[in-house]
Protein backbone atom coordinates (compact mmCIF):
# COMPACT_ATOMS: atom_id res chain seq x y z
CA UNK A 1 0.00 0.00 0.00
CA UNK A 2 2.73 2.42 0.98
CA UNK A 3 4.67 1.61 -2.17
CA UNK A 4 1.57 2.08 -4.33
CA UNK A 5 0.81 5.37 -2.62
CA UNK A 6 4.28 6.72 -3.38
CA UNK A 7 4.21 5.43 -6.95
CA UNK A 8 0.85 7.07 -7.59
CA UNK A 9 2.22 10.36 -6.29
CA UNK A 10 5.28 9.93 -8.53
CA UNK A 11 3.11 10.13 -11.63
CA UNK A 12 3.44 13.56 -13.24
CA UNK A 13 0.62 14.31 -15.73
CA UNK A 14 2.73 17.09 -17.28
CA UNK A 15 5.68 14.85 -18.03
CA UNK A 16 6.44 12.54 -20.93
CA UNK A 17 8.92 10.57 -18.83
CA UNK A 18 6.40 8.54 -16.84
CA UNK A 19 7.35 5.39 -18.75
CA UNK A 20 10.81 5.43 -17.14
CA UNK A 21 11.24 3.56 -13.85
CA UNK A 22 12.06 5.46 -10.70
CA UNK A 23 15.51 4.60 -9.30
CA UNK A 24 15.69 1.25 -7.46
CA UNK A 25 15.45 1.30 -3.68
CA UNK A 26 12.85 1.16 -0.96
CA UNK A 27 10.26 3.50 0.50
CA UNK A 28 10.74 1.72 3.83
CA UNK A 29 7.95 1.53 6.36
CA UNK A 30 4.70 3.49 6.04
CA UNK A 31 5.18 7.16 6.96
CA UNK A 32 8.56 6.78 8.66
CA UNK A 33 10.23 5.44 5.53
CA UNK A 34 13.84 4.47 6.17
CA UNK A 35 14.37 7.19 8.76
CA UNK A 36 15.47 4.86 11.54
CA UNK A 37 18.02 3.06 9.37
CA UNK A 38 19.31 6.39 8.11
CA UNK A 39 19.82 7.78 11.60
CA UNK A 40 21.26 4.62 13.13
CA UNK A 41 23.47 3.38 10.28
CA UNK A 42 25.34 6.61 9.50
CA UNK A 43 27.69 6.31 6.50
CA UNK A 44 26.80 2.60 6.13
CA UNK A 45 23.28 3.56 5.11
CA UNK A 46 24.48 4.98 1.80
CA UNK A 47 27.23 2.48 1.11
CA UNK A 48 25.02 -0.58 1.74
CA UNK A 49 22.29 0.79 -0.53
CA UNK A 50 24.74 1.87 -3.20
CA UNK A 51 26.09 -1.67 -3.22
CA UNK A 52 22.60 -3.09 -3.57
CA UNK A 53 20.96 -0.59 -5.93
CA UNK A 54 23.70 1.46 -7.61
CA UNK A 55 24.72 5.09 -7.50
CA UNK A 56 21.26 6.49 -7.76
CA UNK A 57 18.72 4.97 -5.41
CA UNK A 58 15.34 5.76 -3.92
CA UNK A 59 14.72 6.01 -0.20
CA UNK A 60 12.30 7.82 2.04
CA UNK A 61 12.70 9.66 5.32
CA UNK A 62 9.87 11.02 7.47
CA UNK A 63 7.50 10.28 4.59
CA UNK A 64 9.48 12.24 2.00
CA UNK A 65 10.37 10.21 -1.08
CA UNK A 66 13.94 10.99 -2.06
CA UNK A 67 16.67 9.99 -4.42
CA UNK A 68 20.30 9.88 -3.38
CA UNK A 69 22.84 10.46 -6.07
CA UNK A 70 26.60 9.80 -6.08
CA UNK A 71 29.36 9.84 -8.68
CA UNK A 72 30.55 12.64 -10.96
CA UNK A 73 28.11 12.00 -13.80
CA UNK A 74 24.88 12.17 -11.81
CA UNK A 75 26.15 14.75 -9.34
CA UNK A 76 27.09 17.04 -12.21
CA UNK A 77 23.58 16.74 -13.62
CA UNK A 78 22.02 17.71 -10.29
CA UNK A 79 24.45 20.54 -9.57
CA UNK A 80 24.30 22.11 -13.00
CA UNK A 81 20.52 21.61 -13.12
CA UNK A 82 20.01 24.23 -10.40
CA UNK A 83 17.18 26.69 -11.14
CA UNK A 84 15.97 24.45 -14.00
CA UNK A 85 15.69 20.77 -13.00
CA UNK A 86 16.11 21.32 -9.29
CA UNK A 87 16.00 24.04 -6.71
CA UNK A 88 17.46 24.41 -3.27
CA UNK A 89 15.45 23.42 -0.20
CA UNK A 90 16.31 24.17 3.37
CA UNK A 91 14.56 23.08 6.54
CA UNK A 92 12.03 25.37 8.14
CA UNK A 93 14.44 26.29 10.92
CA UNK A 94 17.08 27.49 8.46
CA UNK A 95 14.54 29.72 6.73
CA UNK A 96 13.13 31.01 10.02
CA UNK A 97 16.40 31.69 11.79
CA UNK A 98 18.72 32.73 8.96
CA UNK A 99 15.94 34.52 7.10
CA UNK A 100 14.76 34.45 3.52
CA UNK A 101 16.88 37.33 2.24
CA UNK A 102 20.26 35.62 2.10
CA UNK A 103 21.93 33.69 -0.70
CA UNK A 104 21.00 30.13 0.18
CA UNK A 105 17.27 30.82 0.20
CA UNK A 106 17.26 32.89 -3.00
CA UNK A 107 16.70 31.53 -6.46
CA UNK A 108 17.14 32.61 -10.08
CA UNK A 109 18.43 36.05 -10.99
CA UNK A 110 18.23 37.37 -7.40
CA UNK A 111 20.39 34.49 -6.24
CA UNK A 112 22.96 35.31 -8.91
CA UNK A 113 22.95 38.97 -7.92
CA UNK A 114 23.40 38.25 -4.22
CA UNK A 115 26.30 35.95 -4.94
CA UNK A 116 27.92 38.68 -7.01
CA UNK A 117 27.57 41.14 -4.13
CA UNK A 118 28.86 38.64 -1.56
CA UNK A 119 31.84 37.72 -3.74
CA UNK A 120 33.17 41.21 -3.10
CA UNK A 121 34.09 40.00 0.38
CA UNK A 122 36.29 37.24 -1.11
CA UNK A 123 38.39 38.94 -3.76
CA UNK A 124 42.18 38.51 -3.62
CA UNK A 125 42.53 42.05 -2.28
CA UNK A 126 40.02 41.39 0.51
CA UNK A 127 41.59 38.05 1.43
CA UNK A 128 44.98 39.76 1.68
CA UNK A 129 43.40 42.30 4.00
CA UNK A 130 42.05 39.52 6.24
CA UNK A 131 45.40 37.73 6.58
CA UNK A 132 46.81 39.85 9.45
CA UNK A 133 43.85 39.26 11.73
CA UNK A 134 43.49 35.64 10.62
CA UNK A 135 47.07 35.22 11.82
CA UNK A 136 46.47 37.26 14.94
CA UNK A 137 43.46 35.19 15.99
CA UNK A 138 45.21 31.91 15.07
CA UNK A 139 48.17 32.84 17.27
CA UNK A 140 45.82 33.78 20.11
CA UNK A 141 43.95 30.48 19.93
CA UNK A 142 47.14 28.39 19.69
CA UNK A 143 48.57 30.16 22.74
CA UNK A 144 45.34 29.54 24.57
CA UNK A 145 45.47 25.87 23.66
CA UNK A 146 49.05 25.64 24.89
CA UNK A 147 47.91 26.68 28.35
CA UNK A 148 45.84 23.54 28.65
CA UNK A 149 47.17 20.01 29.16
CA UNK A 150 44.65 18.41 26.84
CA UNK A 151 43.06 21.21 24.79
CA UNK A 152 40.00 20.34 22.73
CA UNK A 153 40.70 21.16 19.11
CA UNK A 154 37.15 21.48 17.78
CA UNK A 155 35.77 24.08 20.23
CA UNK A 156 38.96 26.10 19.84
CA UNK A 157 38.69 26.05 16.06
CA UNK A 158 35.06 27.11 16.32
CA UNK A 159 36.12 30.08 18.38
CA UNK A 160 38.85 30.90 15.88
CA UNK A 161 36.51 30.88 12.87
CA UNK A 162 34.02 32.96 14.84
CA UNK A 163 36.59 35.60 15.87
CA UNK A 164 37.91 35.91 12.32
CA UNK A 165 34.36 36.04 10.91
CA UNK A 166 33.40 38.89 13.26
CA UNK A 167 36.30 40.95 11.88
CA UNK A 168 36.15 39.89 8.26
CA UNK A 169 32.50 39.20 7.54
CA UNK A 170 30.66 41.41 10.01
CA UNK A 171 33.25 44.18 9.85
CA UNK A 172 33.28 44.56 13.63
CA UNK A 173 36.30 45.18 15.76
CA UNK A 174 35.60 44.07 19.29
CA UNK A 175 38.52 44.56 21.61
CA UNK A 176 36.64 44.02 24.87
CA UNK A 177 36.94 40.28 25.61
CA UNK A 178 33.74 40.17 27.67
CA UNK A 179 31.76 41.72 24.79
CA UNK A 180 33.30 39.30 22.33
CA UNK A 181 32.42 36.34 24.60
CA UNK A 182 28.84 37.58 24.90
CA UNK A 183 28.50 37.87 21.13
CA UNK A 184 29.98 34.39 20.75
CA UNK A 185 27.32 33.09 23.12
CA UNK A 186 24.54 34.82 21.17
CA UNK A 187 25.89 33.57 17.85
CA UNK A 188 26.05 30.01 19.18
CA UNK A 189 22.48 30.26 20.31
CA UNK A 190 21.54 31.15 16.77
CA UNK A 191 23.60 28.58 14.88
CA UNK A 192 23.04 25.63 17.18
CA UNK A 193 19.31 25.91 16.51
CA UNK A 194 19.46 26.13 12.77
CA UNK A 195 19.58 22.51 11.66
CA UNK A 196 16.91 19.94 11.32
CA UNK A 197 15.97 17.35 8.74
CA UNK A 198 13.42 18.35 6.10
CA UNK A 199 10.05 16.82 6.65
CA UNK A 200 6.59 17.32 5.30
CA UNK A 201 3.93 14.94 6.48
CA UNK A 202 0.79 15.79 4.51
CA UNK A 203 -1.92 17.21 6.73
CA UNK A 204 0.23 17.69 9.77
CA UNK A 205 1.27 21.07 11.10
CA UNK A 206 4.82 21.81 12.10
CA UNK A 207 4.30 20.87 15.74
CA UNK A 208 2.81 17.48 14.91
CA UNK A 209 5.65 16.80 12.55
CA UNK A 210 8.00 17.68 15.36
CA UNK A 211 6.35 15.01 17.42
CA UNK A 212 6.76 12.53 14.59
CA UNK A 213 10.46 13.27 14.40
CA UNK A 214 10.75 13.28 18.17
CA UNK A 215 9.67 9.67 18.31
CA UNK A 216 12.56 8.65 16.13
CA UNK A 217 15.36 10.98 17.06
CA UNK A 218 15.41 12.33 20.55
CA UNK A 219 18.89 13.61 20.02
CA UNK A 220 18.06 15.56 16.87
CA UNK A 221 15.06 17.08 18.54
CA UNK A 222 17.00 18.07 21.61
CA UNK A 223 19.65 19.62 19.42
CA UNK A 224 17.60 21.38 16.82
CA UNK A 225 13.90 20.97 16.73
CA UNK A 226 12.36 21.89 20.04
CA UNK A 227 10.23 25.02 20.24
CA UNK A 228 12.59 26.30 22.87
CA UNK A 229 15.39 26.02 20.31
CA UNK A 230 13.49 27.87 17.62
CA UNK A 231 12.58 30.54 20.13
CA UNK A 232 16.17 30.93 21.27
CA UNK A 233 17.41 30.93 17.71
CA UNK A 234 14.96 33.67 16.77
CA UNK A 235 15.93 35.68 19.84
CA UNK A 236 19.62 35.41 18.98
CA UNK A 237 18.84 36.33 15.39
CA UNK A 238 17.13 39.55 16.51
CA UNK A 239 20.03 40.44 18.81
CA UNK A 240 22.50 40.01 15.98
CA UNK A 241 20.35 41.98 13.53
CA UNK A 242 20.10 44.83 16.04
CA UNK A 243 23.83 44.83 16.56
CA UNK A 244 24.52 44.88 12.83
CA UNK A 245 22.04 47.69 12.23
CA UNK A 246 24.25 49.99 14.22
CA UNK A 247 27.29 48.94 12.22
CA UNK A 248 26.05 48.85 8.67
CA UNK A 249 28.63 50.54 6.54
CA UNK A 250 27.95 48.92 3.22
CA UNK A 251 25.98 51.26 0.97
CA UNK A 252 22.87 49.89 -0.64
CA UNK A 253 23.73 48.65 -4.06
CA UNK A 254 21.59 49.37 -7.07
CA UNK A 255 22.97 47.09 -9.72
CA UNK A 256 21.29 44.84 -12.25
CA UNK A 257 17.89 46.25 -11.35
CA UNK A 258 18.08 44.84 -7.83
CA UNK A 259 18.55 46.57 -4.58
CA UNK A 260 19.65 45.15 -1.28
CA UNK A 261 17.63 46.21 1.72
CA UNK A 262 19.31 46.72 5.10
CA UNK A 263 17.68 43.50 6.23
CA UNK A 264 19.11 41.61 3.24
CA UNK A 265 22.61 42.93 3.95
CA UNK A 266 22.38 41.95 7.60
CA UNK A 267 20.96 38.51 6.85
CA UNK A 268 23.65 37.89 4.26
CA UNK A 269 26.35 38.82 6.77
CA UNK A 270 24.92 36.43 9.36
CA UNK A 271 24.50 33.75 6.71
CA UNK A 272 28.16 34.02 5.69
CA UNK A 273 29.18 33.79 9.35
CA UNK A 274 27.04 30.70 9.70
CA UNK A 275 28.19 29.08 6.45
CA UNK A 276 31.84 29.53 7.32
CA UNK A 277 31.68 28.72 11.02
CA UNK A 278 31.12 24.97 11.45
CA UNK A 279 32.55 24.10 8.03
CA UNK A 280 35.96 25.76 8.46
CA UNK A 281 36.25 24.54 12.07
CA UNK A 282 35.46 21.02 10.85
CA UNK A 283 38.17 21.22 8.17
CA UNK A 284 40.73 22.54 10.65
CA UNK A 285 39.90 19.91 13.25
CA UNK A 286 40.17 17.13 10.68
CA UNK A 287 43.50 18.50 9.45
CA UNK A 288 44.79 18.57 13.04
CA UNK A 289 43.62 14.99 13.49
CA UNK A 290 45.31 13.76 10.33
CA UNK A 291 48.56 15.60 11.04
CA UNK A 292 48.67 13.91 14.46
CA UNK A 293 48.13 10.50 12.86
CA UNK A 294 50.70 11.06 10.10
CA UNK A 295 54.02 12.36 11.45
CA UNK A 296 55.60 11.90 7.99
CA UNK A 297 53.06 14.35 6.51
CA UNK A 298 53.62 16.73 9.43
CA UNK A 299 57.38 16.61 8.75
CA UNK A 300 56.85 17.41 5.07
CA UNK A 301 54.65 20.41 5.85
CA UNK A 302 57.20 21.56 8.42
CA UNK A 303 59.98 21.28 5.83
CA UNK A 304 57.94 23.25 3.30
CA UNK A 305 57.46 26.02 5.84
CA UNK A 306 61.21 26.06 6.52
CA UNK A 307 62.01 26.08 2.78
CA UNK A 308 59.74 29.09 2.32
CA UNK A 309 61.15 30.99 5.26
CA UNK A 310 57.96 30.76 7.30
CA UNK A 311 59.55 28.60 9.96
CA UNK A 312 63.17 28.63 11.14
CA UNK A 313 64.92 25.25 11.22
CA UNK A 314 66.66 25.95 14.46
CA UNK A 315 66.29 29.14 16.41
CA UNK A 316 68.99 30.29 18.76
CA UNK A 317 67.85 32.15 21.87
CA UNK A 318 69.14 35.39 20.29
CA UNK A 319 66.86 34.79 17.27
CA UNK A 320 63.98 34.24 19.57
CA UNK A 321 64.35 37.63 21.10
CA UNK A 322 64.53 39.52 17.82
CA UNK A 323 61.37 38.87 15.88
CA UNK A 324 62.24 37.99 12.32
CA UNK A 325 60.16 40.06 9.92
CA UNK A 326 60.94 37.76 7.01
CA UNK A 327 59.73 34.77 8.95
CA UNK A 328 56.49 36.43 9.80
CA UNK A 329 55.55 37.87 6.39
CA UNK A 330 52.79 35.87 4.73
CA UNK A 331 50.44 37.02 2.02
CA UNK A 332 48.16 35.21 -0.41
CA UNK A 333 50.96 34.78 -2.91
CA UNK A 334 53.20 33.20 -0.27
CA UNK A 335 50.35 30.87 0.73
CA UNK A 336 49.86 29.77 -2.88
CA UNK A 337 53.48 28.69 -3.02
CA UNK A 338 52.91 26.22 -0.18
CA UNK A 339 51.76 23.51 -2.55
CA UNK A 340 52.19 20.57 -0.18
CA UNK A 341 50.15 22.32 2.50
CA UNK A 342 47.50 22.80 -0.18
CA UNK A 343 47.57 19.06 -0.91
CA UNK A 344 47.12 18.35 2.81
CA UNK A 345 44.12 20.67 2.96
CA UNK A 346 42.55 19.11 -0.15
CA UNK A 347 43.14 15.58 1.06
CA UNK A 348 41.59 16.42 4.43
CA UNK A 349 38.42 17.57 2.66
CA UNK A 350 38.47 14.47 0.48
CA UNK A 351 38.44 11.91 3.26
CA UNK A 352 36.59 14.04 5.78
CA UNK A 353 34.33 16.43 3.84
CA UNK A 354 32.71 18.77 6.41
CA UNK A 355 29.44 18.76 4.45
CA UNK A 356 28.44 15.22 3.51
CA UNK A 357 25.86 16.20 0.90
CA UNK A 358 23.13 18.71 0.14
CA UNK A 359 19.42 18.79 -0.63
CA UNK A 360 17.52 19.81 -3.70
CA UNK A 361 13.89 19.53 -4.78
CA UNK A 362 12.96 18.45 -8.33
CA UNK A 363 11.24 21.40 -10.08
CA UNK A 364 10.05 19.11 -12.82
CA UNK A 365 10.20 15.43 -13.62
CA UNK A 366 13.59 14.71 -15.17
CA UNK A 367 15.74 11.82 -16.29
CA UNK A 368 18.90 10.72 -14.57
CA UNK A 369 20.68 7.73 -16.10
CA UNK A 370 17.93 5.31 -17.10
CA UNK A 371 15.61 6.58 -14.39
CA UNK A 372 13.01 9.24 -13.77
CA UNK A 373 13.04 11.59 -10.81
CA UNK A 374 9.48 12.79 -10.26
CA UNK A 375 8.62 16.44 -9.73
CA UNK A 376 8.56 17.43 -6.07
CA UNK A 377 10.86 14.65 -4.89
CA UNK A 378 13.87 15.46 -2.78
CA UNK A 379 17.26 14.85 -4.37
CA UNK A 380 20.40 14.57 -2.29
CA UNK A 381 23.81 14.72 -3.90
CA UNK A 382 26.32 12.82 -1.79
CA UNK A 383 29.71 14.38 -1.35
CA UNK A 384 31.38 11.76 0.81
CA UNK A 385 30.08 8.89 -1.30
CA UNK A 386 31.20 10.56 -4.50
CA UNK A 387 34.72 10.83 -3.09
CA UNK A 388 34.56 7.20 -2.05
CA UNK A 389 33.57 6.19 -5.57
CA UNK A 390 35.92 8.42 -7.48
CA UNK A 391 39.10 7.87 -5.46
CA UNK A 392 40.73 4.64 -4.38
CA UNK A 393 41.25 4.10 -0.65
CA UNK A 394 38.64 6.40 0.86
CA UNK A 395 39.91 6.20 4.41
CA UNK A 396 43.64 6.37 3.66
CA UNK A 397 45.03 9.87 4.18
CA UNK A 398 47.42 10.50 1.33
CA UNK A 399 48.14 14.09 0.19
CA UNK A 400 49.79 12.61 -2.93
CA UNK A 401 46.26 12.19 -4.26
CA UNK A 402 46.51 15.89 -5.04
CA UNK A 403 50.05 15.97 -6.37
CA UNK A 404 50.05 18.19 -9.47
CA UNK A 405 49.46 15.47 -12.09
CA UNK A 406 46.88 17.33 -14.10
CA UNK A 407 44.21 14.69 -13.41
CA UNK A 408 40.74 16.13 -13.83
CA UNK A 409 38.87 16.25 -10.51
CA UNK A 410 35.85 18.35 -11.56
CA UNK A 411 32.66 16.86 -10.07
CA UNK A 412 34.76 13.92 -8.76
CA UNK A 413 36.08 16.00 -5.89
CA UNK A 414 33.26 18.16 -4.57
CA UNK A 415 33.82 19.27 -0.93
CA UNK A 416 32.55 22.72 -1.95
CA UNK A 417 29.70 21.51 -4.16
CA UNK A 418 29.56 22.80 -7.73
CA UNK A 419 27.50 24.62 -10.33
CA UNK A 420 25.53 27.81 -9.59
CA UNK A 421 25.50 27.08 -5.84
CA UNK A 422 29.14 26.25 -5.43
CA UNK A 423 30.56 27.50 -2.14
CA UNK A 424 31.48 31.17 -2.38
CA UNK A 425 33.68 31.07 0.73
CA UNK A 426 36.11 28.38 -0.39
CA UNK A 427 39.12 30.68 -0.83
CA UNK A 428 38.40 32.28 2.51
CA UNK A 429 38.15 28.82 4.14
CA UNK A 430 41.38 27.73 2.45
CA UNK A 431 43.17 30.87 3.64
CA UNK A 432 42.09 30.69 7.26
CA UNK A 433 42.72 26.94 7.41
CA UNK A 434 46.24 27.18 6.02
CA UNK A 435 47.12 30.09 8.30
CA UNK A 436 45.85 28.28 11.37
CA UNK A 437 47.74 25.09 10.47
CA UNK A 438 50.89 27.17 9.92
CA UNK A 439 50.45 28.78 13.33
CA UNK A 440 49.90 25.39 14.98
CA UNK A 441 53.15 24.13 13.43
CA UNK A 442 55.10 27.33 14.09
CA UNK A 443 54.27 27.04 17.78
CA UNK A 444 54.33 23.26 18.19
CA UNK A 445 56.88 20.73 16.98
CA UNK A 446 54.08 18.19 16.98
CA UNK A 447 50.96 17.00 18.77
CA UNK A 448 49.45 13.71 19.75
CA UNK A 449 45.88 12.58 20.12
CA UNK A 450 45.11 12.43 23.83
CA UNK A 451 42.80 9.44 23.39
CA UNK A 452 44.16 6.21 21.98
CA UNK A 453 41.03 5.36 20.07
CA UNK A 454 40.04 7.38 17.02
CA UNK A 455 37.13 9.65 17.94
CA UNK A 456 33.60 8.85 16.87
CA UNK A 457 32.57 11.33 14.20
CA UNK A 458 29.25 13.18 14.19
CA UNK A 459 27.93 14.59 10.93
CA UNK A 460 25.48 17.28 12.14
CA UNK A 461 25.84 20.24 11.71
CA UNK A 462 29.12 19.38 9.94
CA UNK A 463 31.52 16.51 10.42
CA UNK A 464 33.29 16.73 13.77
CA UNK A 465 34.71 14.48 16.49
CA UNK A 466 32.23 13.71 19.22
CA UNK A 467 34.86 14.15 21.94
CA UNK A 468 36.01 17.55 20.60
CA UNK A 469 39.42 15.99 19.81
CA UNK A 470 41.60 16.40 22.90
CA UNK A 471 45.30 16.64 21.97
CA UNK A 472 48.63 16.88 23.74
CA UNK A 473 50.65 19.69 22.22
CA UNK A 474 54.44 19.71 22.06
CA UNK A 475 55.27 23.44 22.16
CA UNK A 476 58.45 24.67 20.52
CA UNK A 477 60.80 26.33 22.98
CA UNK A 478 61.65 29.47 21.12
CA UNK A 479 58.52 30.67 19.40
Ligand code: HEM
Pocket residue numbers: 088103104115169271272273275276277279280283353354355358359414415416417418420421422423424425426428429
Ligand atom coordinates in the same frame (compact mmCIF):
# COMPACT_ATOMS: atom_id res chain seq x y z
C1 HEM B 1 35.93 24.09 4.52
C2 HEM B 1 34.95 24.95 4.58
C3 HEM B 1 33.71 24.90 3.74
C4 HEM B 1 33.10 23.85 3.14
C5 HEM B 1 33.53 22.40 3.14
C6 HEM B 1 31.92 24.37 2.47
C7 HEM B 1 31.05 23.59 1.73
C8 HEM B 1 30.00 24.10 0.99
C9 HEM B 1 29.15 23.33 0.13
C10 HEM B 1 29.24 21.84 -0.10
C11 HEM B 1 28.26 24.18 -0.43
C12 HEM B 1 27.18 23.83 -1.46
C13 HEM B 1 25.85 23.54 -0.80
C14 HEM B 1 24.80 23.19 -1.82
O1 HEM B 1 25.12 22.60 -2.86
O2 HEM B 1 23.63 23.47 -1.54
C15 HEM B 1 28.50 25.49 0.12
C16 HEM B 1 27.75 26.61 -0.18
C17 HEM B 1 27.95 27.83 0.41
N1 HEM B 1 29.02 28.20 1.20
FE1 HEM B 1 30.48 26.99 1.85
N2 HEM B 1 31.84 25.71 2.70
C18 HEM B 1 32.91 26.08 3.45
C19 HEM B 1 33.22 27.35 3.89
C20 HEM B 1 32.47 28.46 3.63
C21 HEM B 1 32.79 29.79 4.09
C22 HEM B 1 34.02 30.15 4.90
C23 HEM B 1 31.77 30.61 3.67
C24 HEM B 1 31.60 32.10 3.87
C25 HEM B 1 32.34 32.81 4.64
C26 HEM B 1 30.84 29.80 2.93
C27 HEM B 1 29.68 30.27 2.34
C28 HEM B 1 28.84 29.50 1.56
C29 HEM B 1 27.61 30.00 0.99
C30 HEM B 1 27.03 31.40 1.15
C31 HEM B 1 27.06 28.95 0.26
C32 HEM B 1 25.73 28.96 -0.50
C33 HEM B 1 25.97 29.28 -1.94
C34 HEM B 1 24.67 29.33 -2.73
O3 HEM B 1 23.64 28.80 -2.30
O4 HEM B 1 24.73 29.94 -3.81
N3 HEM B 1 31.28 28.51 2.93
N4 HEM B 1 29.57 25.42 0.97
